[in-house]
Amino acid sequence: MNWSHPSVHPVEAPPLIITDGVGGANNNNNAVVAGGAERVRMKDVQGMPGTSGGLILRICQFVFAASSLSIMASTSDFISVTAFCYLVAAVGLQCLWSLSLALVDIYALLVRRCLRNCRIVSLFAIGDGITSTLTFAAACASAGITVLISNDLGICGQNHCTRFETATAMAFISWCAAAPSFLLNFWSLASR
């Protein structure tokens, strides 16, 4: 399957119909119907797959998720709390997903290929939606436990409160970088 296509030149056939969006409302849409097969080109928005903004978002997601994973895994007793185990699993998945998509972005930028077609953006939007929701859920569950330990029960002396808090904060920051990726992909999917 040829999911990516050259972002600049050449086009395979001269466009038969080029129509701009309707009124001012659709000015970000360009549809090129070439050779009988319909192609939908999405507008370049920094943060989307195959852009440098998208690569920066992926690197942020990966770095903060990996930090969260390593800080939480460095505590000896995280395994006794289900929410912390779930955090490790969720940020592990976020790491793998973000690293894979960062590599795809690097490839697309190096060979100047455009990744913004409908199928690939759908795949990225679904993957981003699932991983960011899992990361956010894990961060919230860990935050609930951390606040219970440190504020409500005040038993930080027996626990690694600082490490739990840092790992939770890193997971939240990773989610803050993952959410724009999801929203941008979802937006461009809807506005195709």
Place this chain on the structure above:
Amino acid sequence: MNWSHPSVHPVEAPPLIITDGVGGANNNNNAVVAGGAERVRMKDVQGMPGTSGGLILRICQFVFAASSLSIMASTSDFISVTAFCYLVAAVGLQCLWSLSLALVDIYALLVRRCLRNCRIVSLFAIGDGITSTLTFAAACASAGITVLISNDLGICGQNHCTRFETATAMAFISWCAAAPSFLLNFWSLASR
């Protein structure tokens, strides 16, 4: 401000330009430019503001959020756990938001007015995004605590585990009804 407009008839001025979407990709867009002022009409999708599907989603959100709120508030010791207090606040906000929008939907359905213009859908999308994120975060934090109490520590004898679990489950169901409202509004905003 006249944010709503008649959904069927009459139109105030004959449409000057009626253009369908571009190719097959934008066949759900209709733009009517009338009297120099641009109007964007969005497609009727069940679940959007002003539809019976939207009203059902709002009622589900309200009923489950109100159940979660009342079950959690009926326990005497929820106030000692920050995450449970946060759950009460978040589902309280969700109740108010969903009830308000259910009333707006009922009004729109009764007087047959269409609520799907750009400003109102933006407002609803932002509101739905904020309230559903807060409800989900609260549900996840409460779930973390509930699992800690019942599974990890096994101290259900001293706590109202069943009520905590039921309130958390109700909050999750309320979020499950709120997320489609947000996604539909966001989608229709992007595809306008």
